[in-house]
Amino acid sequence: MIEFSDLISFSGLMGTLGTATIVILAGLGCLMTEHAGMMNIGLDGMMTASAFIAGIVSWLTGSWVYALLAGVGSGLLLGAFYSLMVVRLRSDEFVIGVTLNMFLYALSTFFYRNLPAAANGLHLEVGSKMMVPAIRLGGESGPAVSVSLLVPAALVLVALCQVWLYRTRQGFWLRASGEKPESLQSVGRSPVRMKTLASLLCGAFCGLSGVYLLNNTHGFTEGMSASRGYVAVACVIFGRSNPVLVTLAALFFGLVDTVGTRLQVAGVVNSTLTKTFPYVGTILMMIVLAIRNEIKKKARRSDLPAK
Amino acid sequence: MWLLVLVCVAASVLAGMLYALIPALMKVRLDISEVVTTILLNTVATTFCAYMANGPLQAPGRGSQTAPILKDLQFERFFRPSNLSTAVFIVAGMTLLVWYLMSRHVTGYEMRMTGQNSRFARFSGLKDKKLAVGGMLVSGAICGAVGMLEIFGWKYSYAETLSTDFYWDGMLVAMIMGYKPLGIVLMSFFFGILKAGAIKIQSSANIPSELIQVIQSIIIFFMAAEQGLIQRFRVWRARRHPQREEAIRA
Numbered sequence: 001m002i003e004f005s006d007l008i009s010f011s012g013l014m015g016t017l018g019t020a021t022i023v024i025l026a027g028l029g030c031l032m033t034e035h036a037g038m039m040n041i042g043l044d045g046m047m048t049a050s051a052f053i054a055g056i057v058s059w060l061t062g063s064w065v066y067a068l069l070a071g072v073g074s075g076l077l078l079g080a081f082y083s084l085m086v087v088r089l090r091s092d093e094f095v096i097g098v099t100l101n102m103f104l105y106a107l108s109t110f111f112y113r114n115l116p117a118a119a120n121g122l123h124l125e126v127g128s129k130m131m132v133p134a135i136r137l138g139g140e141s142g143p144a145v146s147v148s149l150l151v152p153a154a155l156v157l158v159a160l161c162q163v164w165l166y167r168t169r170q171g172f173w174l175r176a177s178g179e180k181p182e183s184l185q186s187v188g189r190s191p192v193r194m195k196t197l198a199s200l201l202c203g204a205f206c207g208l209s210g211v212y213l214l215n216n217t218h219g220f221t222e223g224m225s226a227s228r229g230y231v232a233v234a235c236v237i238f239g240r241s242n243p244v245l246v247t248l249a250a251l252f253f254g255l256v257d258t259v260g261t262r263l264q265v266a267g268v269v270n271s272t273l274t275k276t277f278p279y280v281g282t283i284l285m286m287i288v289l290a291i292r293n294e295i296k297k298k299a300r301r302s303d304l305p306a307k
Numbered sequence: 308m309w310l311l312v313l314v315c316v317a318a319s320v321l322a323g324m325l326y327a328l329i330p331a332l333m334k335v336r337l338d339i340s341e342v343v344t345t346i347l348l349n350t351v352a353t354t355f356c357a358y359m360a361n362g363p364l365q366a367p368g369r370g371s372q373t374a375p376i377l378k379d380l381q382f383e384r385f386f387r388p389s390n391l392s393t394a395v396f397i398v399a400g401m402t403l404l405v406w407y408l409m410s411r412h413v414t415g416y417e418m419r420m421t422g423q424n425s426r427f428a429r430f431s432g433l434k435d436k437k438l439a440v441g442g443m444l445v446s447g448a449i450c451g452a453v454g455m456l457e458i459f460g461w462k463y464s465y466a467e468t469l470s471t472d473f474y475w476d477g478m479l480v481a482m483i484m485g486y487k488p489l490g491i492v493l494m495s496f497f498f499g500i501l502k503a504g505a506i507k508i509q510s511s512a513n514i515p516s517e518l519i520q521v522i523q524s525i526i527i528f529f530m531a532a533e534q535g536l537i538q539r540f541r542v543w544r545a546r547r548h549p550q551r552e553e554a555i556r557a
Contacts, residue, residue, distance in 0.1 A: 041342075041346075085528065085531070085532055088535065089535025089536060089539070090534065091532045091534075091535060094342075094482065095482050095483065095527065095531045096528070098478065098479060099524045099528060099531070100524075101475075102475060102520055102523070103520070103525070105520075106517040106520035106521045107517070107521055109515075109517045110515055110517040110518055113515060113517075114515075230343070230346045233342075233346070234344075234346075237339075237342075237343050238339070272357055273355070273358045276358075279347045279351045280351055282347055283344060283348065286333070286339050286344070287333065287339070290333070290337035290338065290339050291337065294337060
């Protein structure tokens with residue numbers, strides 16, 4: 001039987017945070033484009049492609065710095081492609097997102113299968129030296145947990161995004177480019193430029209998320225993103241594109257995911273079935289929050305005539 | 308036997324409708340984006356069915372597959388090597404029905420109006436929420452029927468994955484052809500040719516079928532950007548030959 005105290009323990013919380021970080025980073029990217037008035041469904045493909053390129057570079061150079069740079073760089077390139085298609089050529093963002101997923105998944109799988117390293121045992125492994133360094137936490141009172149540096153970095157990035165979006169001029173322009181491009185134009189700023197910036201940021205965050213994904217699974221495998229990009233989109237939508245709320249949503253996803261994994265390890269539930277947990281959990285959470293909002297709205301409405 | 312097939316059709320259609328009802332109600336009642344809920348529900352359903360095919364419904368000695376359906380229930384095949392079966396008539400019938408509903412019937416007009424401008428539709432007295440739920444139900448019913456044809460038409464048993472790329476392909480085809488039923492049929496044939504070719508190429512020339520997916524996505528990229536590219540080209544030409552452009556216009 002599963003020990004629930006174990007889940008609340010330090011290592012349990014760190015596991016939750018670790019799983020959530022993938023979604024947090026991708027979510028940060030998605031909310032940038034969401035604020036700029038575009039819905040990017042292509043996060044999943046962007047993550048997979050960046051993870052693949054980061055994996056190849058770390059394998060070739062043996063250095064995590066290059067891998068990180070390559071991952072973020074490829075993310076930036078993909079963001080540039082997305083902005084070219086959606087912002088400049090005005091194609092449907094949804095079509096581009098879905099096709100981007102298909103395209104990048106197929107492309108990375110194709111190259112991965114033809115990789116000389118992958119010929120023996122289809123697994124592009126990344127050694128511990130090639131990974132982003134981890135810090136060890138705890139140890140004195142409980143078991144030590146090593147956490148990749150990218151996890152605290154992601155939390156710092158959340159805070160930075162929150163401040164940048166709501167407290168600076170650039171952030172204000174970015175939000176305006178999505179909500180009312182005309183007003184942005186009337187103060188002499190180009191909405192196209194802000195939208196391009198948002199796509200580039202989205203690509204960079206997805207690249208970072210891909211690098212972390214690679215670190216988390218110690219190597220590249222086909223379909224490694226496991227539609228977490230879509231979960232990130234879900235988190236962004238019902239976190240109303242607010243970085244902190246999106247992070248909370250992602251943490252919830254991570255918690256359900258960890259509970260699922262623990263149940264699976266404990267052998268209570270079938271391993272395939274536990275994979276549905278995070279998705280069902282996310283949907284249920286959306287329903288509960290929406291119903292609560294509805295009730296609040298109704299309460300406010302019934303208050304009005306009394307005044 | 309025909310009765311049994313009809314029961315199967317009814318069950319699969321009902322299953323599709325019920326599963327489509329969840330995002331539809333969430334959209335109409337709670338205003339939750341249907342884009343996200345449907346994508347998440349996709350993962351839930353495929354994973355759950357994989358679990359069923361691997362666990363409770365797994366046929367002994369068949370890997371992660373269910374037991375094959377009865378021979379009498381399978382749709383007749385025309386030419387042996389091809390997997391084309393009589394199911395194609397049902398698909399043709401459904402296409403005609405959808406075409407009639409969407410382009411020749413009042414309901415289709417009302418649906419399109421609601422989709423384009425739901426506020427305008429509401430003010431002109433249409434029940435936009437009912438139409439939205441109805442649209443979702445019909446789409447769920449069609450998808451349920453397609454899933455059933457997939458099994459009864461040529462696969463004959465449920466393997467771990469059934470439709471992983473079919474739903475994305477279908478959605479992309481519909482979006483690119485601007486939701487016109489007959490255009491969708493033509494484009495689907497094109498995609499079908501690519502897919503069938505991919506399988507043949509993979510087996511004969513050992514070229515991975517992912518390459519076809521790459522080509523397919525590049526085609527879609529260009530089709531999606533078509534309008535934008537044409538416009539860019541016009542602007543560029545006008546800048547290069549201002550006089551000629553004026554001469555053409557005059």
